Amino acid sequence: MMRVNRRTFLNQGMTITIGLFVALWNKITLNQIKLGKQRKHIFPFDKNKSITFIDDFIIINRDNQTQVFRAHCTHLGCKINQATTDKLVCPCHGSEYDLNGQVLKGPAYKNLNIMKSSISEDGSQIEIEA
Template identity: 35%
Template structure:
């Protein structure tokens, strides 16, 4: 192998590992019923059911940080979303991303990406 090929391969591997690097956040299981805004996450807990949604609006990426009449509202352009993440009103036309999670010793480990 020639040096330029090895260098290009090393750069490609480094970039690929950076692109696939997953981030996780640890959330205590002591979460009240209702909607909680936590940095990049919207936590929706109804009785024993819990959902973790990305707070990033699917229109232009503004951070959703308010709720009105059981709808999640984007402060930038007024898009609204149901508590399950479904899009209700634009300009956004896609649902919020539902974040995967696992349970570790009773607490939640949420996958951010």
């Protein structure tokens, strides 16, 4: 039977720890790179509709201005899919946001994420960067 001395044991332990750290670091940084890539999403646009839930986005159209928010609640990420005339409501734990994406009622405490968007020249499509 082979005996492992203390030094060898520590060296192997250190090697395994460093290997795990490097693997974890790679995973984290690769995720960051993926997050850094922006994708463009194009959807039909109806300027007469004040609130549109589409895919992972909420399009708010009022006073001739259009704002797009990510539809995921900032509390635990549920998809917001309900609205009244003046607020957006998360179905999971009841957080509410005004139509500017500002938190009105928790448990969420961060405002909705605003997405970059542009409307096509003919006004029929909206392009969202996400």
